[in-house]
Amino acid sequence: MLAKTYGSAVYGVDAHIITIEVNVSTGTKFFMVGLPDSAVKESEHRVESALKQNGFSMPRQKVIVNLAPADIKKEGSSYDLPIAIGILAASAQIDVPNLEEYLIMGELALDGSIRPIKGALPIAIEARKKGFKGLILPKENASEAAIVDNLQVLGADNLLQAVRHLTGFELIEPLEYDTRDMFQTHINEYEADFANVQGQENIKRSLEIAAAGGHNVIMIGPPGAGKTMLAKRLPSILPPLSLQESLETTKIHSVAGHLKEHASLIASRPFRAPHHTISDVALVGGGGIPQPGEISLANNGVLFLDELPEFKRAVLEVMRQPLEERKVTISRAKISIDFPANFMLIASMNPCPCGYYNHPEKECVCAPGVVQKYLNKVSGPLLDRIDLHVEVTPVSFDQLSADRKTESSEEIRKRVIEARLIQEERFKDQPEIYNNAMMNSQMVKSMCQINQAGKALLKTAMEKLGLSARAYDRILKVSRTIADLAGKEDIQIEHLAEAIQYRSLDRDGWAS
Template sequence: MLIKTYGSAVQGVNAYTITIEVNVSAGTKYFLVGLPDNAVKEGEQRIESALKQYGYKIPRQKIVINMAPADIRKEGSAYDLTIAMGILVASGQMSADRVSDYIIMGELSLDGSLRPVKGVLPIAIQARKQSFKGIILPAQNATEAAIVNNLDVIGVTTILEAIEFLDGKREIPPVVINTREIFQGTVDLYAADFADVQGQENIKRALEIAAAGGHNVIMIGPPGAGKTMLAKRLPSILPPLSMQEALETTKIHSVAGKLGEAASLLTTRPYRSPHHTISDVALVGGGGNPQPGEISLAHNGVLFLDELPEFKRSVLEVMRQPLEERRVTISRAKTSLDFPANFMLVASMNPCPCGYYNDPNKECVCGPGVVQRYLNKVSGPLLDRIDLHVEVTPVTFDQITATRKAEGSATVRERVEVARKLQTERFKEMPQVHSNAMMPSQMVKEVCQINEAGRTLLKTAMERLGLSARAYDRILKVSRTIADLADSETIKIEHLAEAIQYRSLDREGWAG
């Protein structure tokens, strides 16, 4: 008897429906074809053991299983339940009435229980797109899939529950969650707040500008000055995620298996802080079965690189193209996958190996030329792509012990949201541009017009600092953001002057 069941394969951040054709006929042997990997092939032993627990069996006949389309590689153990249901229906051990209405996914344990699988959200989106009635999957993944409406999400804990549901012997109510309610209730819940930071008003101002325009930032200063503390609080002043952004971000984390059990929608902006020993593949994505890297996991959020010069040069250089294009393309011999990577880069570094160059309280012990060599570990092209360079100085005792409460994240976020609304209106004809930092070069001249005094100031700055054409664009974009925060229609000379001061690492002889 020939029967068809349906599963799904995830490639990049999208899913594709896989048809599992099972034919049980006279003869012997078990054949699995359609480009399965070893994890799929090993499923035969898991399926056989799981079925025995409940009195079912793999028939001792010729079983041919084809996973179509055959040109897509099938990877992982998530097809165990799909194949098991096909074998049972094809061998007459259960009814075929419901089986074609559902996408079925799940990894089996030897005792018949189900383990969670990756990429459930894109699978559920694809199931709805192809008009399946529902999706049957492990109960741990059910809340994640239930984000997708107009789809019956059936969560099961054992293979027996799946068999009895498809056989019409058991009714399992679909998992239903109120996505809007979850989203609205947790969209601003951040553990860290700007109110925790005493002093450092100039750094807070720089981060507010960065958040308002989506600009990249590098902070340079001695150990203990508060660089990491401030970076962790940056997501809390960014505008809340929209529902579309939340779904995009959740899809990426779902594919990477980074959503916790019983998790559903990511409602706060992601904050990723990889260690400096990370490889280039782990940062930008890739591998034999391409997976999203840290820059994609930080999509719509913040990527924080602490101790920037300690990262391998090759790791930092692979970020240059994604920083410009807001996506990363992973190319292989047979396929090419795009992962979104629209993130804010926040980096921090010490000014020298000992950490105390220019520190007012401690003397630097680095020899001549050591400071400049240390700074040169970060390439000029990468620094060009960072809009704001901020010098961080240590907090004084009086600032640490001050009783006056610092401004909270909610207050700063209100100003940031006002500036972002101005930008949304400005770029309403360009759906791919959401902030000043994303502005294409051809728009800079149109949107960032300056008067004659501003032009003279900028010319002097470029000649003295030796700025590149890219840095010129960055200064204009930052000055436009500063003007937006001041609710000014035009870029005034004070806005331009403040933007220029955030190019400190471009100064010749900065390190003596």
Template sequence: MLTKTFGSAVQGVNAYTITIEVVVSQGTNFYVVGLPDNAIKESQQRIEAALKFRGYRMPRTKVVVNMAPADIRKEGSSYDLPIALGILHGSQQLNTERLPEYIIMGELALDGALRPIKGVLPIAIQARKEGFKGFVLPKANAREAAIVNNLDIIPVETMQEAIDFFEGRLNIEPLVLDTRDIFQHEANQYAADFADVQGQENIKRALEIAAAGGHNVIMIGPPGAGKTMLAKRLPTILPALTMLEALETTKIHSVAGKLGTNASLLGTRPFRAPHHTISDVALVGGGSNPQPGEISLAHNGVLFLDELPEFKRTVLEVMRQPLEERRVSISRAKVSIDFPANFMLIASMNPCPCGYYNHPEKECVCGPGVVQRYLNKVSGPLLDRIDLHVEVTPVTFDQMTETRKSETSHDIQLRVEKARALQATRFAKFPDIFSNAMMPPQMVKDICEIDAAGRTLLKTAMERLGLSARAYDRILKVARTIADLAGTEEIRIEHLAEAIQYRSLDREGWAG
């Protein structure tokens, strides 16, 4: 008897429906065909144990499971439940005609309980698109799938519950969530706040400019100056996630299995801080079945690289193209997958190996040329993609013990959102440009016009400070953002002057 159930395979951040055909006929042995991996081939043992535990029998005849289309590789243990239900129906132990109406996914424990799976959100989106009535899945994943409306989300805890549901003995009400209410409740719920930071007003200002224009930042300073603490608070002043951005971000985290159980729509911007021992594949994504890397998990949020020179050179260099294109392409022999990677890069580093070069009180013990060699670990092309270079100095005792309350993240965020609103109007005709940092060079000339006094100042600064040619466009972009924060249409001389000071690493002789 031929039985059909339907599952789904996730490639990249998209899902593809898989037809699972089961034939129980005369003969012996259990066969799974259609490009399954080892986890699927091992499903026979899990299914057999679960069926026996729940009082059903595994057919002692020939069982063929075909997973179509056969040219797409299927991976993981999430096909256990649809295969098990197909075997029960094919051996006439399950009496129902409703199996083809639902996408069915779930990993079986040996006692028939269901374990959570990855990639539920894209599977639910595809199921609704293809007109399925509902989605039967482990209860732990139900809230994530319920983000998608117009699809019956049927949460089950055991294989027996799924059997009883299909045979009509158990009525399971579809899980329905008010996605917008959840989103509004969880939006901007950050544990950190800029109000916790004493002093460092110049660094706060630099991060406000970075958030307002979508600029990448590098902070240079001695250990203990507060670089990491400030970086962790950057997401709190970025504009609140839109519903579309939240769906995109949740989808990526779902595919990577980072949402956890009973999770729903993400309401805050992601903050990813990988250790400096990370591999290039873990950073940009990849593997035999390509998975999103840290730069994609930071999509619509912040990627923080602490101690930047300690990262392997190859790891930093693979970021150069994604920083420009806002996406990363993973190519394999049979498939090419694009992952979104629209993130803000914030990096921190010590100025030298000992950490105290240019320190106001402590003396640097590094030998001649050591500082420059340390800085050279970060390549010029990568620095070229970082708009703001900020020098961080230690906080004094008086600043740490100050009783005056600092400005909150919400207050700063309101100014950032006003500046982003101006940019949204400015770039309304350009669908791929959302902020000043994304302007191509030809657009900079038109949008970042400066007067004669500004040109004189910029020329003098480049000559006297020894600024490199690559600093020119970056200074104009940052000046445009500063003008947006000030609410002025023209870039004034004070805006340029402030932008110029954020090019520390471009100055000749900065490292001695």
């Protein structure tokens, strides 16, 4: 007898439907065909044990399991459950008239309990798209999948529970999730606030600009100047995630298997701060079964690289392309997979090994040439891709001890949100663009126009600072954001001038 169940394979952040055909006929052997990897092949043993432990049996006949389409590689152990149910149906141990209305995924333990899977959210999205009525999956992954509406999300603890639901013996209550108010509850939940940073008004200003337009920032300054402290407060002034952004980000974390048990939508922007010993695969993604790296986990949020020159140069270089394209492409023999990597980079560094180069009071003790060499650890093309270069000097003891009340993150965030609303309006015909930093050259030309005086200023700056064409576009985007923060329709000369001053590391004069 032939039975059909449906499962799913996840590539990158998208799921594809896999048909599992089980045929039981006269003979004796078990065959699995359709490009399964070794973990899928071992399914036979897990399934056999799980069936036995729950009062069923593996048919003592010829069993053929075909996973289709054959050209998609099936990986991992999460096909156990649809295979087991297919075998039960094909050997007439259960009778499920509407089996084809369900997409089923889950790994079986030997006793028949169901273990969590990766990628439940993309699987649920695809299941709804293809018109399935229900999705049976591990209970731990149910809340992740329940974001998707018009789909019965059925979390099962074990094989028996899934079987009882399918045969109509005892129904599982579908999990429903209301996304309406979850974004409200997360706002204002920050441990660190700009209110307890004394002084540093210019740095706060540059971080406000960065947050408002989604720009990349590098902070350069001596030890103890407050770089790490300032960077850690960036999340507190970021605009809230839109539902669209949240779905994109949650999908990536779902694929990476990073969502906490019973977690659903990611409601606040990710802030990823990998250590400088990170490998290039962990940073940009990759591996045998391609997994998203830190830059993708930071999608629609922030990637913080503290002490930038300490990262291996090769690791930093692999970031160049994704920084430009806002996605990372991982190529494998048969397919290539894209992971979104639309993140805002915030980096920090000391100006030299001793840390005191250019310090107002302390003397730099580095040998000549060492300063330049230190800076060179971060390549020009990478610095080019960073919109705002800010020099952080420590605040004086008097200022530190004054303990004056300074502006809170909430007040700054209000202005950031205002500026984002202007951008939302600007990009309403470009649904894939969320902020000024994401504009391409074409859009910069049409949306960042400057007058004659502005052009003259920019020309002088380009020549004097030796700026690249990329830096030119970045200056225009940053000026656009500065004008948005000021609520001005046109980019004015002072907006441009402020943007130019954030290119200090391009200057040939730095450290020479």
